[in-house]
Amino acid sequence: MPEEVTKLIHKYLRHDKKFPHVWCPGCGNGIVLGALIRAIDRLGLAKDEIVLASGIGCAGRMPVYVDFNTLHTTHGRALTFATGIKLAKPSLTVIIVMGDGDATAIGGNHFIHAARRNLNLTAIIINNQIYGMTGGQHSPTTPYGCNTTTSPYGHIEQAFSIAELAVAAGAAFVARGTVYHAQLLEGLLEKGIQKSGFSVVEVMSNCHIQFGRRNKMGDPVTMIKWLKHHAVTIEKAGKMTHDSMKDKFTIGILADVEKPVYTEEYQKIREEAKRSAKEPKR
């Protein structure tokens, strides 16, 4: 373990921005930011080699605080901007931070098609099961029966499972972590960034202000304990029955496959086109 973790994190923060950050006390976004910085530090990447893009929402504030190349884009379109960056300059490491509503509701189409294309990007999706910033409306990942501002008598829709959606859409690397398992999350992020191909890391986070207060979990500690008790490692989940897994979710690496990467294929096509253009026409 590195000596003085906080000191390491401070190396990557923009100290000219207003601190402490804008997130609520105990918000999981800060824990994810810490894990991301530690993962990047472990990989030894230079600050200028990294692009951190984000959409709108609580998670969208993350690039503001870190000293990388950062981009704060429109709602749900973080992946499209990131696609442009990656194709224009494939040498950059592009990381996208999105919330659950940002990635699967407004940007749902972009998300599944980025996964299908297998672009060499790393998407971090912070899943707090609600639209936290706009006042607690239900999102595609709000579990059945939960109370939100727009579902005061209980939510009647079924929730998305983002990680399984990404597996089905064809992402090369899919993992799920929680803010409680910070060290596991750090490892997953490290593997996700290293992986050549579209990697999705879903992070189960806490929104005790909007989600917790309406569902009898009004403080961060209760919500993080909830995450602790409902997370099951993928190895353990294989031994459990379907009924005992009912209200639980799996954590760990859900998919890790080798596929042709879009950015590499695109380079090949460019070279092919250049060569054929030089050849004399018959």
Next chain:
Amino acid sequence: MNDPKKRTQPGPGTKKTKSAHESGASKKPRKLFDQIIFRDWCKSCGICSAFCPENVIGRDQSGAPMIECPDNCIGCRFCELHCPDFAITIKERHTAPGRNRS
């Protein structure tokens, strides 16, 4: 070598854990840690005090974290890894021999 003097000092709420550590006093000295809280960034969310395995961190009346028994810290760094505001640091305590450090 120089640590046992410090270790035997009684602290508040340390009865349980102290006896366990003292049994192995003849072995090499246990590592000690300092906890530094950066008050300007702390939002008093309570994560560090709730999850501390040795109850080193408590909370005062306003809910802000308070170091209760620094010598009990085992250096697991759970608080440091889970502080959303990067407001706590765990530092290994290096005491020079023959020097009285606070």
